[in-house]
Amino acid sequence: MINLISQVKLCVIKNPILVSKSFQRLCYSTIKLTSDNYPQVKRNTQFKKLTSDDLEYFQSILSPQELIVAKDRDDLNFYNTDWTHKYKGQSNIVIKPKSVEKISLIMNYCNKERIAVVPQGGNTDLVGGSVPIFDELILSLSNLNKIRSFDELTGILKCDAGAILEEVDNYLKDNGHLFPLDLGAKGSCQIGGCVATNAGGQRLIRYGSLHGNVLGLEVVLPDGTIMDSMHSLRKDNTGYDLKQLFIGSEGTIGIITGISILTPTNPKATNVSFLAVNDFKDIETVFKKAKSDLNEIMSAFEFMDMKSMKLTKKHLGEVDGTMSFPLENDYPFYILIETSGSNKDHDDAKLEKFLEDVMGDGTVVDGTMAQDVSEIEHLWKWREMIPESCQSEGAVYKYDVSLPLSQLYSLVELTNAKVKKDGLLYDAETNPEGQVIGAVGYGHIGDGNLHLNVATKEYNKTIEKCLEPYVYEAVSDLKGSISAEHGIGFQKKKYLHYSKSPVEIKLMKDIKNHFDPHGVLNPYKYV
Amino acid sequence: MINLISQVKLCVIKNPILVSKSFQRLCYSTIKLTSDNYPQVKRNTQFKKLTSDDLEYFQSILSPQELIVAKDRDDLNFYNTDWTHKYKGQSNIVIKPKSVEKISLIMNYCNKERIAVVPQGGNTDLVGGSVPIFDELILSLSNLNKIRSFDELTGILKCDAGAILEEVDNYLKDNGHLFPLDLGAKGSCQIGGCVATNAGGQRLIRYGSLHGNVLGLEVVLPDGTIMDSMHSLRKDNTGYDLKQLFIGSEGTIGIITGISILTPTNPKATNVSFLAVNDFKDIETVFKKAKSDLNEIMSAFEFMDMKSMKLTKKHLGEVDGTMSFPLENDYPFYILIETSGSNKDHDDAKLEKFLEDVMGDGTVVDGTMAQDVSEIEHLWKWREMIPESCQSEGAVYKYDVSLPLSQLYSLVELTNAKVKKDGLLYDAETNPEGQVIGAVGYGHIGDGNLHLNVATKEYNKTIEKCLEPYVYEAVSDLKGSISAEHGIGFQKKKYLHYSKSPVEIKLMKDIKNHFDPHGVLNPYKYV
Structure with missing residues (x-):
């Protein structure tokens, strides 16, 4: 040999300096409101529109640093708009409580008053799950961002939900460990958001999923009850593992405020x-x-x-x-x-x-x-x-799917063929008017996880109709999952049946109603 | 150096032949009925006593190989008595369905008729969870024991719940893999039972818990609904991870009939x-x-x-x-x-x-x-x-707890001191009447999991009162969990509050009622 x-x-x-994390974004003003873009989705009239009384209540328990009230339509663009610039809500208030107790009071109030609430972490979600659809109150976790404790012998970390992944990872590395999850958005995404969306990332093949690594959670339930399950034992077999329900629940049945997690030794x-x-x-x-x-x-x-x-x-x-x-x-x-x-x-x-x-x-x-x-x-x-590169051409339709390994790449080929068949594929000579640059594929082979990104010049209904439900149907035919790690959010709610049976969807709806009977948490999404 | x-x-x-797995057991006849031993626990009068009509219904769907009706009081000793010989029920019927569909029919019937049911795997449980307390119908999974499929590339195995751990592990080893769980009872315990009790074992430190490795489950719910979530994708982020609720639920909200699990490459x-x-x-x-x-x-x-x-x-x-x-x-x-x-x-x-x-x-x-x-x-x-050695002295009180590593062994020392203080510790010279041989400690350091075994000459109320709730209080004081891997079962139900808060216990009760409103599955246990 x-x-x-x-x-x-x-x-x-030649130059090891990292490329800036931010990239040239579209001007916020060109982004359509989700309610205009999806007129078939109606605001739930059961939800209260915020009044001056509500504002007064918020002001009574929150400091000025914990409450942002929009003076101008564009004041809250960052909070109302998602990372892909595909979804834009119309909330006028963002609250950023500094304590779990304040979140509990807020939720108790909102639940009673039927005020809809969107929990928001680093807002790096890719399925429109972390932004309001209409005027839901935005509850940002970013002021709850401390590391609570770390035990070097066992590797068990406890931190607030709003702690930034990269900062926590750096802290752990200084202490001989690392966070068992790594992903591109680490500079912005929060630990709580990662857990709420069951983020996967590159290290999953080695360290396993959050369902295996998270040891305990602190969660504020829709009625304001604080479920303190911040356990720090690697094994605890005393009853239903309730925390698991909140991992990947996308803020629909509770707001994760604290995380206890097992971290591996840094190699x-x-x-x-x-x-x-x-x-x-x-x-x-x-x-x-x-x-x-x-x-x-x-x-x-x-x-x-x-x-x-x-x-x-x-x-x-x-x-x-x-x-x-x-x-x-x-x-x-x-x-x-x-x-x-x-x-x-x-x-x-x-x-x-x-x-x-x-x-x-x-x-x-x-x-x-x-x-x-x-x-x-x-x-x-x-x-x-x-x-970021796929997005840089103007817009990107993102599909994050699981597929049997042998079928993994066929979805990219099928999608390119479909786009071409529909006459949408750009070609300088033969189709200069084509709006689609192309479908590209990449991802985590070890987990059977394909990222299918369709780079386009803009978001428009023609492209969306070409791709959806086509892509989901193809995934279903190939016995895959329509969401490997990005979750459901707003984007995939109506396509859930491609991955879940009617029995499973009914059981999910039952769980949602069980925990959130008034449906105030993150409505119009998930299930 | x-x-x-x-x-x-x-x-x-000198002789590599393994010691026989079975050991000299106490005669079944000397074991007290649980109902006599714990007279404060009363039979729920809402539950129907089986009639000849019920038996006729069972006979109409089950073959003779799937139904055992006791002719004599001792016929069903194996099914009525737990591994530690501490608990003994009085069921007269054991059903062993050969298909998921039959289990579904049985549960639908039992739920309507309010017939209480105990699901039973290999019956190697250590907390009295797998045997009836009174006359609950025993539903054994042992006739549902096939390997359904195995994919060598991904390492994903699908099998029936009743498959024996050791047999599955041997099959996997023949195919270059191994089961991510290993424990002493592997020759008898079933995969479904392992998952239902969230068994830990020796390999957990390397391969993580079942919450991380199980990819999908098939579960028959109390009303007979079959939840087919036998997914075989390493990542699937489409909705609440419902299967997690059944891992460690000890047969109280559903009967696990099939498992899809990720198995590692055999080193x-x-x-x-x-x-x-x-x-x-x-x-x-x-x-x-x-x-x-x-x-x-x-x-x-x-x-x-x-x-x-x-x-x-x-x-x-x-x-x-x-x-x-x-x-x-x-x-x-x-x-x-x-x-x-x-x-x-x-x-x-x-x-x-x-x-x-x-x-x-x-x-x-x-x-x-x-x-x-x-x-x-x-x-x-x-x-x-x-x-087995601890048991061989006559009887053993088993405590399987999680503790912070630095405090792990102090529980053994405290327990020995308590037994001695209460005058129960055997000593050939000073206390020949003492019934307790001694408290011994061993376990999985990597998981902070101590097995405290108190070897005794017999089970009696004096010893039990000396040890309980003393041991649970000590664990709680040391910030541990009263069950690291054995679960709750009958033994620890009333001690749950030493490890779980009132909020957590209420949420657990709510989940039990949500899935099993008539409480027909594995009553008198867990929560």
């Missing part, structure tokens, strides 16, 4: 390699071998298709001309593998042998390995900047 | 070492170092105290005179560490370095390492036979 590692190109980073060694293959089937081969040979040290196995990388190249080139692509040529598919372990020599040896094998037999046709931390960040950047 | 590994004694197994290398330390604090030191140095390859970290090993020596000596203890001398505490990884050389090197360090600095004072599979089994046997 020839040692191909010596031929692996060093990944050169002493991390390696990242960026590989190219010619066929999607080769990804499956490489994954199977990685599962066997890298097993306990594998912490990420991501794939990206050629189109997603082309869009990212264009976007990163525009944002920062010095970001060079890790490989010299283009290939149909790319794989990013991360390993993390407790002994660098052992990890290097495992990875070297693995790469020798997959490059030696021709499955992997090109590749590079990061040599230090900045190169690791550079390689990850090419994966993490895809969502 | 001196390499102490060379001095580690080879673990010699290529396994090492087990058996170490001795002089102080409980040294266990903490060794654990901290193991977490750092063995990190991703550590798959078990168990501890045992001297008394538990002395009882096991006596029991194994009696059962099989050829089982030699792994170490020459006695020590206050023992540690069993298992590692599992994908590369034996790397694992050996990590473990060697680790043992060099902890033996070199004197923290670990003696130890041995298994050299092959039979020696691995032999070392594990000394941990796995403790429950």
Whole structure:
């Protein structure tokens, strides 16, 4: 066997400064109100419109720093508009309580008065779940953002819901641990929002889901009751595991205010390699071998298709001309593998042998390995900047689905074919009026999770009708889930039946009614 | 640093044949009926006593192999009596349906007729949860025991609830995987029972809890509705994760009939070492170092105290005179560490370095390492036979609790002091009438899970009053949980408030009423 590692190109980073997290956003004013865009969804007349009495009540318990009242229509754009700029609500009040007790009082009042409430974390949600549809009161968790305690021996962290993921992760790293969840929006998203939406991310393959890692929650129920289940025991088998219901409930049955979570030891060694293959089937081969040979040290196995990388190249080139692509040529598919372990020599040896094998037999046709931390960040950047790059063309229709591995990429191909068939695919020569740049695919192979992003020049009804319910039907036909990690929110509520049976949907509705009989929490969404 | 590994004694197994799983049991006839033992618990008069019409209905849908009607009082002893021989019910009928549809029909009927039902798996439960208290109908899952499907690429297994853990694990091993749960009762316990009781076991430290690994369930609800959520996607974020409610619900809100679960790749290398330390604090030191140095390859970290090993020596000596203890001398505490990884050389090197360090600095004072599979089994046997050994003295009061690591062993010391203070501790010279052999401690350090076993000559009310609620109060004072993995069952129902707040208990009762308004499923237990 020839040692191909010596031929692996060093990944050169001319400028390791990270590209700015924000990107050129559309002007807020061009975004349509959700109520105009979806006129079939009506405001629930049971909900009270806020009065001066209500405002007075809020003022009686909240300080000026905890209450924002809009003076102007655009004052609350940040809170009313979602990250994808697809949904825009019309709330005039944002409250940002600094204590759980205040949230309890507010909810007790709102429940009695039938005031609808949208809980909001970092507002990085991708399915329109964290913004109002009409005039719901926005309850932001951002003022509840402290780390409560950390036990270095057990790795158990307790923090407020509003703590920012990246800040918590940095704190943990300073203490020899890491947060068992990582995702692109880490600089803005809040821990509470991550738990409420059951966020997945890149580390799931190694550390498992939040359902396994969250040990306890503090939740304010719709009637203001505080459920203090901030347990810090790895095992506690005393009764129904109620906290699980709130993980992924998207703020529809309670407001998560505190989290107790098990965090793993920070690995002493991390390696990242960026590989190219010619066929999607080769990804499956490489994954199977990685599962066997890298097993306990594998912490990420991501794939990206050629189109997603082309869009990212264009976007990163525009944002920062010095970001060079890790490989010299283009290939149909790319794989990013991360390993993390407790002994660098052992990890290097495992990875070297693995790469020798997959490059030696021709499955992997090109590749590079990061040599230090900045190169690791550079390689990850090419994966993490895809969502922003897809958005940068104007707009993006995002579908985050789970599919059986063998069928994973066929959804991207089907979607491109559908867009082309409907005459919407842009082509400079043959269809310059086409509004769709293209469907790209990337995601977490290890979890069977595909991100299908359809980059477009704008949001419009023609494109939406071309894609929906087509995409959901295709996912259902392929025996997949219409939401792997982004959740349901407003976007997927009416498509739930593609993933859940009538019995399951009825049981979900029953649970919603059980916890929130007046339906005041995050209405018009989820179920 | 001196390499102490060379001095580690080879673990010699004179006879590798495993000790028989069954042990000399008390005669069934000497076991008191639960209703006599706990006269304060009354039969719910709302529940119907079975009539010949009911029997006729059961006969109309069940074959003779699916229905056992007692002809004699002792016919159903196995089904009426729990593993610890502490609880005994009086059911005259056991049904063992061969299909989910039949279970659905039975539950629909029983719910309408108000016939109370106890779902029963392998009946290895330790808190009186799987046997009737009065005349509840026993619904055994043992005839529903097939593996439905297995996907080698993703490691996703689907099986019936009644499949035996050990059989499933062996099947998975033949296919390069393993079940993410292992426990002493594996030869008898059923997968459905494990999930219904949220069993923990030795592998939890490595593979996490069932809440993280179970991907889907099929459940028959109290009214007979079949909730088919046998999803096989690692990620599925479409709605409330209802299946989580049934994990650990102990058959009180639904009968689990099918399980879809993610199973890990079987590691290529396994090492087990058996170490001795002089102080409980040294266990903490060794654990901290193991977490750092063995990190991703550590798959078990168990501890045992001297008394538990002395009882096991006596029991194994009696059962099989050829089982030699792994170490020459006695020590206050023992540690069993298992590692599992994908590369034996790397694992050996990590473990060697680790043992060099902890033996070199004197923290670990003696130890041995298994050299092959039979020696691995032999070392594990000394941990796995403790429950049976404690029971072999006559009876055992079992407490399975979670505690903060630093406080873990103090509960054993407190309990021994209490038993002695109450004059119950046997001593050949000073107290030959004492009925309590002693309190021993062992368990899963990695999970903060202590098994406190009080070995006694018999079950009697004096001992019970000495221990309860004393033990639960002590656990509560130490900020622990009164059930780490065994659950609530009948035994701990009235002590739930030591681990759960009034709000949590109310929410649990609400959930019970929500799913099972007539309370027909597993009554007199849990909440």
